[in-house]
Amino acid sequence: MDITETRHDNYSVFKLNGRLDSNTAMGFEQKLFECIEDGNQRLILDFKDLDYISSAGLRVILKATKNLKNADGKLVLCAMQDYVKEVFEISGFDSFLPIVPTFDDAVKTI
Amino acid sequence: MAQIQFELRNRLADLDVLCEQVATFCESCGIAKKQKFEINLALDELFTNIINHGFDDEAEHQIHVTCAKNDEIVKITIRDDGVPFNPLQAPQPDLKCTFSDREIGGLGIHLIKAYIDQIEYKRDADANVLTLTKILKNG
Numbered sequence: 729m730d731i732t733e734t735r736h737d738n739y740s741v742f743k744l745n746g747r748l749d750s751n752t753a754m755g756f757e758q759k760l761f762e763c764i765e766d767g768n769q770r771l772i773l774d775f776k777d778l779d780y781i782s783s784a785g786l787r788v789i790l791k792a793t794k795n796l797k798n799a800d801g802k803l804v805l806c807a808m809q810d811y812v813k814e815v816f817e818i819s820g821f822d823s824f825l826p827i828v829p830t831f832d833d834a835v836k837t838i
Numbered sequence: 839m840a841q842i843q844f845e846l847r848n849r850l851a852d853l854d855v856l857c858e859q860v861a862t863f864c865e866s867c868g869i870a871k872k873q874k875f876e877i878n879l880a881l882d883e884l885f886t887n888i889i890n891h892g893f894d895d896e897a898e899h900q901i902h903v904t905c906a907k908n909d910e911i912v913k914i915t916i917r918d919d920g921v922p923f924n925p926l927q928a929p930q931p932d933l934k935c936t937f938s939d940r941e942i943g944g945l946g947i948h949l950i951k952a953y954i955d956q957i958e959y960k961r962d963a964d965a966n967v968l969t970l971t972k973i974l975k976n977g
Contacts, residue, residue, distance in 0.1 A: 750886045751853050780857075780875065782882045783945040790940060797938075811872045815879070818952045819945050820933035 748785035769801025892920025
């Protein structure tokens with residue numbers, strides 16, 4: 729999986745390309761938490777090119793969301809493929825995570 | 839009827855082998871992209887479960903997988919020689935609880951049950967055998 733991280737003044741963007749599974753979740757967690765520890769508390773996860781997610785990926789997102797909530801931060805997810813979105817719905821994650829259709833929507837929400 | 843059989847080692851790196859084999863199987867028998875995703879996810883969750891809970895030694899073990907499609911029914915068996923472990927008995931996550939009470943993890947088996955129509959576990963001699971049945975729907 730390729731992760732492209734872009735830091736802006738008010739928010740940071742992680743663009744994921746490929747598969748977020750037990751093999752790649754740890755690397756993603758590391759990058760995400762480095763960014764949070766550097767004081768970035770508004771994060772956008774761009775899933776446009778994410779082909780796959782398993783519970784290992786959900787675990788990282790839940791952990792980051794909890795961490796950010798304690799710090800008054802925010803995590804927004806965008807541009808998911810339908811079947812990736814369904815995984816979030818089945819898991820009930822859509823009840824507490826903002827999931828928006830496009831990257832532009834995410835920038836407006838953050 | 840299309841059938842494929844392969845072996846995985848109890849190493850996370852073999853998730854990539856699993857993914858390739860599922861893709862080969864699904865493409866050879868014309869299974870749609872979304873259903874390929876669902877089969878891949880169910881097998882991924884079971885495989886990582888087996889690796890995490892199935893073995894109490896450091897040795898390398900083989901996990902045997904068979905996928906077969908007959909008409910609109912896909913049958914998958916997963917056989918490992920680990921300690922007796924029935925993933926169906928794992929505690930269910932509470933999906934309705936408030937966000938701050940949500941546990942990290944425990945979701946794998948919930949996803950499997952959402953995507954697979956029937957799952958059976960049996961202990962056969964010294965092996966765990968899981969049999970998954972997925973009925974392919976249109977689309």
